[in-house]
Every structure is written in C-alpha cells, then in structure tokens.
Amino acid sequence: MKKKQDTLIVTAGRDPEANFGILNPPVYHASTILYPTLDAVRTRKQPFTYGRRGTPTTAALQEAIAELEGGYRTLLTPSGLSAVTAALLAHLKTGDHLLMTDSAYEPSRHFCERVLKRYGVDVEYYNPCLGSDIAALIKPNTAVVFTESPGSVTFEVQDIPAISKAAHKAGAIVMIDNTWASPLYFKPFEHGVDVSIQAVTKYLCGHSDVMMGAITTTEAAWRDTVASHGANGLCAGPDDVYLVLRGIRTLSVRLARHMETGLKLARWLAARPEVARVIHPALPSHPGHALWKRDFTGASGLFSIELKPASEAALAAMLDGLELFGMGYSWGGFESLIIPQDPAKIRTATKWEAQGPMLRLHAGLEDPDDLIADLDAGFERLRACNE
Ligand SMILES: *Cc1c(COP(=O)(O)O)cnc(C)c1O
Numbered sequence: 001m002k003k004k005q006d007t008l009i010v011t012a013g014r015d016p017e018a019n020f021g022i023l024n025p026p027v028y029h030a031s032t033i034l035y036p037t038l039d040a041v042r043t044r045k046q047p048f049t050y051g052r053r054g055t056p057t058t059a060a061l062q063e064a065i066a067e068l069e070g071g072y073r074t075l076l077t078p079s080g081l082s083a084v085t086a087a088l089l090a091h092l093k094t095g096d097h098l099l100m101t102d103s104a105y106e107p108s109r110h111f112c113e114r115v116l117k118r119y120g121v122d123v124e125y126y127n128p129c130l131g132s133d134i135a136a137l138i139k140p141n142t143a144v145v146f147t148e149s150p151g152s153v154t155f156e157v158q159d160i161p162a163i164s165k166a167a168h169k170a171g172a173i174v175m176i177d178n179t180w181a182s183p184l185y186f187k188p189f190e191h192g193v194d195v196s197i198q199a200v201t202k203y204l205c206g207h208s209d210v211m212m213g214a215i216t217t218t219e220a221a222w223r224d225t226v227a228s229h230g231a232n233g234l235c236a237g238p239d240d241v242y243l244v245l246r247g248i249r250t251l252s253v254r255l256a257r258h259m260e261t262g263l264k265l266a267r268w269l270a271a272r273p274e275v276a277r278v279i280h281p282a283l284p285s286h287p288g289h290a291l292w293k294r295d296f297t298g299a300s301g302l303f304s305i306e307l308k309p310a311s312e313a314a315l316a317a318m319l320d321g322l323e324l325f326g327m328g329y330s331w332g333g334f335e336s337l338i339i340p341q342d343p344a345k346i347r348t349a350t351k352w353e354a355q356g357p358m359l360r361l362h363a364g365l366e367d368p369d370d371l372i373a374d375l376d377a378g379f380e381r382l383r384a385c386n387e
Pocket of ligand 1: 199
C-alpha cells in the first residue's frame with residue numbers, strides 16, 4: 001500500500017514481528033557484535049558488524065527518516081551541526097568551490113570559515129534570494145551549492161528547483177538544511193536536492209532533550225556520503241535514537257499545532273505598535289510567500305520579528321519578565337522560546353537592515369491565548385521602560 005504521510009509517521013522503521021510483537025524497536029547497546037564463523041569475519045556480510053556502524057535501533061530511525069524525507073538512505077550524526085559538517089566534508093575537497101547561502105545557520109558558516117577554508121575550499125556566500133541567476137556564480141570547480149530554506153533567523157525562502165537545475169547543469173550537487181520545515185512540510189528530493197540535512201535535535205526529537213543530526217541522500221550521492229561519514233567515525237547513541245523514534249510518532253500532530261499557534265502569534269504581533277515587521281513565510285506580507293506556497297505544505301512554529309527601536313533596558317524589561325517564553329537556543333520542543341538575534345553582524349553577501357532589535361520566536365504547544373497574554377504584558381513593560 002502506498003501510505004499517506006500521517007500513516008508513514010506511525011509505521012516507518014517499525015517491525016514488531018521481528019521483536020516478539022513489541023511495538024517499539026528495542027534499544028540495542030552495542031560496541032562488539034559477534035561473527036559466527038571465520039568466513040563471516042572475512043566477508044562481513046551480516047547486517048550489523050560493529051556498534052559504531054549501526055544497530056537495529058539506529059537502522060529503525062534511519063529507515064524512518066529516509067522514508068519521511070523521500071530519499072534513498074539516511075545516516076545519523078551526534079548533532080545537527082555535525083550532519084551539516086559531515087555532508088560538506090563528504091562532497092568537498094581541496095580546490096573545490098562551495099556556494100553557501102548567506103542566510104545559513106551561523107555555526108554552519110563558522111565551519112566553512114574555520115575548517116573548510118583551512119583545507120583549501122573556496123567558500124563563497126551568495127544571496128539566498130537568487131533563483132536561476134545563481135548560474136552566474138557557478139564555476140567549473142563548484143562542487144556543492146548549500147541551501148537552507150527558509151534561512152535561519154531571517155527566513156528567506158529559496159527557489160530550490162531553480163537552484164538545483166542550475167547546479168546540476170554544471171555538475172554540482174545541492175544540499176539543503178531542511179530543519180525548519182522538517183521532512184513533513186518540505187520534500188527535498190521532489191525539488192531536486194541531492195543531500196538533505198535535519199537537525200534532529202529540533203522537531204524530530206521534539207522534546208528538547210536530545211542532540212542529533214541526520215543526512216539523507218539520493219542513491220547517487222550515497223556512496224561518497226556513507227564512506228566519509230564512516231571514515232569520520234560518526235554515530236548516535238542508542239538511548240537518544242530511541243527517544244527520537246518515540247518523538248517522531250507525534251510529529252504530525254505536534255507540527256500542526258506549532259504552525260497554528262505560530263501563525264496566531266505572528267498575526268497578533270503584526271498588529272502591535274511595538275513591532276516593525278513580522279518575518280514569517282506563511283504570512284502573505286512575506287517576500288518569499290509565493291515560493292513557500294508553491295513548494296511547502298506547511299510552516300513550523302519558528303519565525304522572527306523586528307521591533308521598532310528600543311533601548312537595551314526596555315528589551316530586558318520585556319524579555320526578563322516573560323513567564324511562558326523561555327530565553328534559550330535551539331527550538332522544536334514543546335515549549336515556547338524567544339531569543340534576540342543580530343543577523344546583520346554575520347552577513348557578507350547581502351546586507352541585513354533592521355530599525356530595532358530582532359527577536360526569534362518559537363511557538364510551543366501551550367495555549368496560544370496564554371502566550372499572547374505573556375507577550376502583551378512584555379510589551380507593556382517594554383513601553384513603560386522605553387518612554
Ligand atoms: C539547530 C540547527 C542546527 C544544528 O543542530 P544542533 O543539533 O544544535 O547541532 C543546524 N541547522 C539549523 C537550521 C538549526 O536550526
């Protein structure tokens with residue numbers, strides 16, 4: 001049966017019959033895995049050969065993510081950032097040219113600066129809003145075009161099909177950091193992507209207690225990816241894998257609520273006098289809204305706002321007194337978060353202009369009216385302090 005997505009979320013990566021009828025895949029803790037014969041040692045033909053190389057627990061999650069992303073196969077890494085770095089290391093070598101979106105997650109950018117440049121990779125940042133015009137930036141040695149759509153903090157929606165077409169024409173591969181949409185709301189491989197990255201830490205885990213990443217590829221990109229991932233010794237711990245397997249079963253209902261609450265907050269914020277701009281791809285006012293509508297089937301709970309000019313003291317009065325919104329990094333859990341951001345500082349290919357402080361919000365699973373009341377009281381404190 002060709003399963004619909006919500007059914008897949010429930011069934012993917014499970015095989016109760018192989019485990020005494022037990023519904024959830026068991027947690028295998030393993031380093032040593034025994035071989036029954038010398039021939040088995042020599043041929044390494046058994047499904048599992050060494051703990052670092054995977055167990056039935058990791059295989060279950062890999063299979064589930066590959067199915068949801070719509071890719072060939074998936075590899076797990078110890079964090080979302082290590083999924084980004086492992087994917088880049090697998091497909092770049094000295095002398096290659098990398099086109100990196102200017103809107104990328106800052107630590108991904110830091111890896112390019114700190115590590116890739118040191119190994120002789122020519123890193124060039126590009127305007128995320130370039131579609132097919134990216135062709136003008138592609139060089140004979142361009143090996144990878146890295147995308148993140150929508151971009152971290154600033155939420156530019158990229159024209160992935162147009163970028164993929166231009167990249168493939170020149171023999172380059174396309175990677176996407178697909179964390180914002182999760183595999184549910186953007187299907188990378190239907191839009192020409194070769195390698196898709198998830199910070200599993202975020203929505204797939206969904207409960208703010210696991211660090212993990214995933215790399216999913218096409219069949220063509222698999223060989224280089226798996227070889228480099230294995231050579232680098234990357235793996236994920238079995239208890240964490242189990243928590244993610246448990247978390248993904250509710251991904252669809254969680255995301256629907258994150259989207260609904262996020263939009264409710266975004267619309268309410270757009271009408272506030274203290275707010276200069278709401279940056280949420282699912283709002284018609286967003287410059288990337290048409291692309292989002294064309295390529296995505298939903299929005300997650302993460303978006304940004306730009307405030308009108310406010311003093312640091314007024315901002316502190318607003319944020320320090322919030323009761324429900326926590327101040328902390330990461331997102332994708334059940335709780336609402338708010339954090340100041342300054343994208344202007346890290347950009348090089350494009351200029352980011354904001355008249356006041358920028359805040360990134362994550363809409364959690366609390367009652368949206370309580371969240372609005374919390375923000376409302378926050379704006380009250382901001383105004384009292386700013387006057
Ligand atoms: C959080 C995040 C990552 C990194 O994930 P970690 O698990 O924190 O290492 C990568 N990309 C994006 C877009 C993220 O938001």
